[in-house]
Amino acid sequence: MATGGKGSHSSDTLYTNRLIHEKSPYLLQHAHNPVDCIVGYSTCHWCHVMEHESFQNEETGKILNENFVCIKVDREERPDVDKVYMTFVQATSSGGGWPMSVWLTPDLKPFVGGTYFPPEDGIYQVGFRTVLLRILDQWKRNRTALLENSQKILSALSARTDVGVRGGETPPSSKEVMTRCFQQLSESYDEEYGGFSESPKFPTPVNLNFLFSYWALHRSTSEGARALQMALHTLKMMAYGGIHDHIAQGFHRYSTDQRWHVPHFEKMLYDQGQLAVVYAKAFQTEKIEEHSGSVDKVKESRSHVAGQDNGHFRISSASGSMGKTPVLSVTTAVTSLSTGYKKEKTLNNCSHTISQKQLKQRSDNLNKDVPFAVTNQRILA
16 A cells, blocks of 8 residues: 655655555665556566556546555565466456556455556556446445355366376376477467467577477487477568567567567566577588577677676666656566557557457356456456
């Protein structure tokens, strides 16, 4: 909850809430909002957009502070908390992402969740303020139904995530696990552009490392050849595409389209380190100079991303925060989105509130054992 002085957002007098006592760079960036809530992280562009649009707004802050107990979580500091509520959001909406807002009952059971909300109602999405007012209205008029629906969803999620060995069964062998992993990657592989999804498309170096290992163990088989081809083609298409920063080098966190063309302007140090290893393996396999060049470029980018400032190393470089310079400690945000198209594409990937028709289509495709969130449909549609 927020505490602090009064005054408009544009005045020199800033609110100061309890986040001022935290160590997390992300939480400290929000220490002067009239409210503190949602889950996010320091280099998340749309977390900062939503802060600027909604959490710095006095009217929105008043609604939150007078009717909710607001809590803000840094997902990099508490990934365990983030995982619990992200599972709920992914099961009850069209996807997941950050910023993530989840509303809980007094006994901490989630009943509504979503990602980015614009400040006001739009053509395709309700505004954050409208969501708050609808939740308040439903809580007053349909509290029993909300609680029952929340319990059904949690029970279904618990059943789905319960992992164990039944009776006298033994776990599958490592060979069976590797075969299944290879089959799943092969089935989801993009034959034209490489990678393992349509959009957004992530580099996922762990998958590429697996494919090189699978090839090393099955060199004389058609499956081994397939594994090598998937890994090498993916790396080549990434190097040719816009996800590869051809000016500052290195690779952005993901591409917003299928062709690796339009990147999300955020670089992670752990991606650069893993991709350097993967491209080195590609060079060892093919002895093609472009793979060696990719290794050098990733290493160059890694030195830029991890560069020092006052003795602190940065672990990420991401889109800016509405003209402000983010707090620099362990993480930082230094670049910015440059075109409306890129902003629109990123927004589409982060905005997951959907129409009732889309909701039904999504529900029909889900595992029938998981009841869809009627609450989300009522409040967010």
